[in-house]
Amino acid sequence: MTPAARLASAIELLADIAADPRPADAVANEFFRARRFIGSSDRRAVAERVWSVLRASRRLGWWLDRVGLPSTGLAAPRLRLAAALVLEGMALEVVAKLFSGGKFAPASLDGGERAALAGLAGHTLDHPAMGPAVRFELPDWLLPHLAARFGPALPAEATALLAPAPLDLRANLLKGPRAAARTALAAEGIEATATRFSPWGLRIAGRRPVTAGAAFRAGLVEIQDEGSQLIALLADAKPGLRVADLCAGAGGKTLALAMTMENRGQLVACDVSAARLDGAIRRLRRAGVHNVERHLLAPGDKWAKRRAGGFDRVLVDAPCTGTGTWRRNPDARARLTETDLAELTAKQALILDQAAPLVRSGGKLIYATCSLLAEENEAQVSAFLVRHPDYALLPLARAWPLASAPPVAGDVLALTPARHGTDGFFAAVLERR
Helix, strand or coil: CCHHHHHHHHHHHHHHHHHCCCCHHHHHHHHHHCCCCCCHHHHHHHHHHHHHHHHCHHHHHHHHHHHCCCCCCCCHHHHHHHHHHHHCCCCHHHHHHHCCCCCCCCCCCCHHHHHHHHCCCCCCCCCCCCCHHHHCCCCHHHHHHHHHHHHHHHHHHHHHHHCCCCEEEEECCCCCCHHHHHHHHHHCCCCCEECCCCCCEEEECCCCCHHHCHHHHCCCEEECCHHHHHHHHHHCCCCCCEEEECCCCCCHHHHHHHHHCCCCCEEEEEECCHHHHHHHHHHHHHHCCCCEEEEECCCCCCHHHHCCCCEEEEEEECCCCCHHHCCCCCCHHHHCCHHHHHHHHHHHHHHHHHHHHHEEEEEEEEEEECCCCHHHCHHHHHHHHHHCCCEEEECHHHHCCCCCCCCCCCCCEEECHHHHCCCCEEEEEEEEC
């Protein structure tokens, strides 16, 4: 593809994302599946351009408003992309040639658009007049929540959330040690380094087509952020235990739990979505996991009542705002509302209350989110302990299963991109008396 054709595809994908309520990665996957003619390098270039625009959505909108161009509507994807190029330092004449209106090129810039974009020349994406919510690409209503959470560290934390995330893999110890997985990736020309905290993690700079390689197809590695791996580690699911993954989804943490259990013991993957549970089947087979039972949670289900007190470990990886994953899902910023937060915190409390009876005396309930918000994390745990006096918070230093010190001080695991280089994750271990 020519550079102009790549830009035209990026504009088309941006328009599709703006019109579709689904997450951007789902829209992008469908977009590229319908365009098999786009090669892997072109696909990567288009996706990188689109994601760079999504990460700068509020700032690009601010600039378009400033120079009098529409920041919303049908023309917005094209103008946002043109503005991004000028703010990156590309000469307006070069931008205009790319936006030529020719075959496979974006529609040409009219005289008014060129004159307005000229006002961006010499500027960069950030501007001192931007308010902090715009500068940090945050919804206005959310800024006070994160300011209360991070205080003076907010600029560093918000800036880290704007950076692209690395690609983290988990070596599947059921198939071999981490060193073997690293060697197999190297044979494919993929350089991976050991992660800082996870004893199973491998990190790859940038985006590589790992899923097409032999190491992934053989089940030697699974895509999983290092922070997510640490939650599975904190569950300390040993061989022979009875474990429930109550919000299993597509099975990412289920796979890690099965690995730490060495395929011995009972592991039940639960979810309210049959499609998500069915989607885990192929992953489980590829990983060589055979101690997992899947259970669909449905209204009126008597499963929880029958299994009361039956588990040594119950993992609640609760549905949440996902603010800790915004490096990977920048489009989610614009969709999150205050109503979403209120509904999610209520749902988290309900799931915790449903999970509590499942844990045996002396067993552990692990509560986790991929959120940075105290309302979904520490406040949720505190409220749970008030409602359930038969539980106590197990300090992180005691819950941590490795000989090395845990990555954070304090009683709970709270990871952030700025401090730990992972996605934002939270986990607390609650022990039943």
